[in-house]
Amino acid sequence: MATLTNAPALRRKARRERLRTLGFLSPWLVGFTVFFGYPLIATVYFSFMHYNQIEAPTFVGLRNWRYVLEQMPLFGPALWNTLWLVVVMVALRVIFGLGIGLLVTRIKSGVGFFRTAFYLPYLAPPVAATVAFVFLLNPGTGPVNDILGSIGIHAPNWFNDPAWAKPSLVLLSLWGIGDLMVIFMAALLDVPREQYEAAELDGAGAFHKFRYVTWPSITPIVMFAVVTGVVQTMQYYTQALVAGKLASGVSIGPGSVIQPGYPDHSTLTVPQLVYSLGFQNFNTGAACVLSLVLFAIAMAVTTLLMRKRAGLLSAED
Template sequence: MATTTTNAPALRRKHLRKRLRTLGFLSPWLVGFTVFFGYPLIATIYFSFMHYNQIKAPTFVGLRNWRYVLEQMPLFGPALWNTLWLVVVMVALRVVFGLGIGLLVTKIKSGVGFFRTAFYLPYLAPPVAATVAFVFLLNPGTGPVNEILGKIGIAAPNWFNDPAWAKPSLVMLSLWGIGDLMVIFMAALLDVPKEQYEAAELDGAGAFTRFRYVTWPSITPIVMFAVVTGVVQTMQYYTQALVAGKLASGVSIGPGSVIQPGYPDHSTLTVPQLVYSLGFQNFNTGAACVLSLVLFAIAMAVTTLLMRRRAGLLSADD
């Protein structure tokens, strides 16, 4: 009993050293989390209840900013609809196209390096440069795409100048830069054990059956990763929609110019664009913070739903 009492302080010191060592290893992440996530989130919640124009000191206004955004702001509905539309359509098509191209490249017998490079190169283009090139290609008056469609007798749409085609055009732009997902899916596909394919072929399984019962169970964690990261990125969709809308409208972008996003007819307006417009063009920081919190809540809800096993992307055994 005396020995146990004597060793107790030593054990406590040992556990304390282990905790301090663990805390030391975690400290870079803890500092980054606090500075770049915790503090901004708390500040955003604080300013959402304040009237603050970034010049005068903030004053408490209660739920006035929330009521303004949720009940009175006319552009909140279109911006939220456009953002959710892009999340559903863009993320789904990017995953399907990325997986399809990954399957195609892994099945090619010769020239794999060329096709892999050709599909990956567009992803390396800067977002602004890629958007400028894409708007030029789809220009309804002088773009080569419409000229080719006209020569073969197809009525060409107005693409970024048509509210009905603006968001599909942005989806086409995102599919053009599908190289990131292609590489991720290629790595997952090449990691599937070949013995399972051979066993399935011996059992007489066709191509679809092999994909359904061999390939898909092996790559479902990667599909989950692609969907979740795609949702988070698309919830922050800003640059491509803003640049495409301004170029299609014909308004020059230069120093001192005030950019009103959403052309044409608010069809490309997203919530991040509205946050920037409110906070840094109209100096309505409180309303901008409310929009940021709404977007954060939606992103968290969608991500939580996808991460749950009942979402269907992961089997119960994973």
């Protein structure tokens, strides 16, 4: 009987707990709905519409999807360039960032200077850093080619050569490696010193200490760097657009239409194609299809990496 009497009070208490929890979650729920949920639903909706941002949208079924996947000539090169950058740029950034982190943590004196020197390029705005890099690698007036030529090395055309344009963007990303360096330094300094001492007593060398002590401890950080790097590189836009435009020699002014991908569409990425379709050609439906394709690929790759991360962590446990 006492339990039945207290039942309404317990229900009111549970309801208050749910409302309190919902109140704490409300900022995230509002942000998720406004900045992710609604844009995603609107993108799916407009992918089946003909919409030029002036007239009312009209339903066209799968016409936008067929156009993007079967008829658009630049979709293949843009997707290839984006995936190439994801594989090469993310892998080299992780390897290079980890290497710099290992180097700085082992320096006996001047640690603050080297840490600051490697981190400062990351603070440069993307446009300014790209402008400086294009100037340095300019095949006609850049100092890099002059230095290479003075020591007898035939320098490439960098951003003006389709074969070297994407590697030049990778070099630009490695120049601003300071963010990953700091993350890896924090992970490396967090490895217990007792494990290194125990490995030394067992006769382990530098390689075996890294393989069996350092690497298992920093694996979650490496996976974090890979996942965030993939997501960021799938959205790669500013540096490729600015580098291609500056290398082409075409002036950028009010009212000028920027055609991305110079030279020969070698720096064209899917985000650039989305912008070109949606805001230069006013083909919102095709731009939404490209956005959804990019979103699906990013989600698939991220899910695969997260499952791999879970497998690695369970294996370590």
